[in-house]
Amino acid sequence: MEKYILFIALVLSPLIITAQCYHLVWSDEFDNTQLDEEKWSYQIGGSGWGNNELQYYTDAPTNVFTSSGSLKIVAKEENFNGNNYTSARIRTINKGDWTYGKMEAAIKLPEGQGIWPAFWMMPTASIYGTWPKSGELDIMEYLGHQTGTVYGTCHYGESYSDKGSSGNSYNISPSSFADGNYHVFSMEWEPSQIRWYVDGIQYHVFNEGDQGSYVYPFNQDFHIILNMAVGGNWPGAPDNSTVFPQTLEVDYVRVYQKQEDMKVVGEDTVIPGGAGTYSITQIPGSTYQWNVPLGAEIISGQGSHQIEVQWAGLSGNIEVDIINSCGSVTHSFPVTVTYNQIVNPGFESDWNHWYADNFNGVQVNWNISSDANTGSKAMCVDVQTLGVNHWDIQISPENQELIVGEKYTITFYAKSDTPGKQMSIALIHPTDYTYYTGTGYTLSDNWVMYTHTFKAVSSIVSINIQFGHETGTFCLDEFILAKTTDLLASPSLIKFPAIFNNSQNGIRLVPR
Secondary structure, eight states, X not given: OHHHHHHHHHHHXXXXXXXXXXXXXXXXXXXXXXXXXXXXXXXXXXXXXXXXXXXXXXXOTTTEEEETTEEEEEEEEEEETTEEEEEOEEEOTTTSEESSEEEEEEEEOOOSTTEEEEEEEEESSOTTOTTTTTOEEEEEEOOTTOTTEEEEEEEEEEETTEEEEEEEEEEOTTSOTXXXXXXXXXXXXXXXXXXXXXXXXXXXXXETTTTTTSOOOTTXXXXXXXXXXESOTTTOOOOTTOOSOEEEEEEEEEEEEEGGGOOOEEXXXXXXXXXXXXXXXXXXXXXXXXXXXTXXXXXXXXXXSXXXXXXXXXXXXXXXXXXXXXXXXXXXXXXXXXXXXXXXXXOTTTTTTEEEEEOTTOEEEEEEESOOSSSXXXXXXXXXXXXXXXXXXXXXXXXXXXOTTOEEEEEEEEEESXXXXXXXXXXXXTTTOOEEEEEEEEOOSXXXXXXXXXXXXXXXXXXXEEOOSSSEEEEEEEEEEEEHHHHHHOGGGXXXXXXXXXXXXXXXXXXX
């Protein structure tokens, strides 16, 4: 008997070691008295959400709240903004975004015809294009009239009419997932394979290559979504048997990663002589050895998971070696030293640090193009159908911190497929949407540099670059935001000779 026990132990030991080398990198145990908005954002609206859903998602405490150590999302039957039901939908976008890992949640599920809760993931930046090109990962979906079954699925493809998916269901009938108990739903996402689990039991696997001729999109950052829809194409509408309210209860959401999949985080772009803080997940029992480019200096933190670096004038890579019982791994993080505050200004790193948004049923294709003004890449958007507002099609860099009272200049290159087409820029507050400044531009069919100078009246702004004025193809490259004084002192930021002239808005750049 002992030799068989030893054999089983030897067979299982690699699996145990692999499991032990998953490290917790993010979690919400919902122990706060309200939703932690440093981890979650609300999605609000009642437009059907692409599935003809019947609810209006709100941020009301009657629809989403925490109590007794768990999150509650409550679907209610009530008239609100033209919808007959209310519920909630929250996500971690730009607050929790990962490429690869183990995503897990303990959930109590509701029941009822037309009740459709989900624990799922969407791409943070749609690098490969709009849905389904950039993928979707459904860790758990559940239909309230099928209480014994949950579903796990991934979606991919070329368009709404040319798409693919891979999924499976897990059935516990005649038992029910609406039994008042927590069930653990998880997904292990690796570079070439994704696996789905219910209560630790694997029931589906998807391998890179299973998507056939479609692009494999599951190699970019995704974020987590928790929601409970009411009605929709899949579950159908509630009926007389449906009891309201219904509650989706979540005990915790946790994300684990292997150390080879972790990333250094910090300031990608710093000004000459500036300082930056850089960190990677702290793993108990690990040692960390950091290296910085020539001229840069580690001010503090060497040997820990976080350092502060004083930069000189040279760009370069920060590197960290992590060593522990799981082995050793080296991570590299490129840093650009420049007066430009925009990270990845020319889309050379694809969609990193940029976010595209579509509203009101527009049809667009976002692409990274090789038709660049400088470098090898630029951003292009093919606008096929318009929405209600010119801001219904927009792209934005990350929110920017400004010095109130300081004068700043924006410069960028743009063009359209035919001359005379319109685009615009608006600088607004990122949460209350207060409008600060902006302007419109008439484009050429060749690359031309455009500018806007303004005085900062807020310490933080969202820069929305808007393409919803008319249909056609629009391209953008080399987007710069800098203090006007720094831009004057650093002409190398501008890609062709330019001079400053007076204008109504202050100072503008024009070609010689």
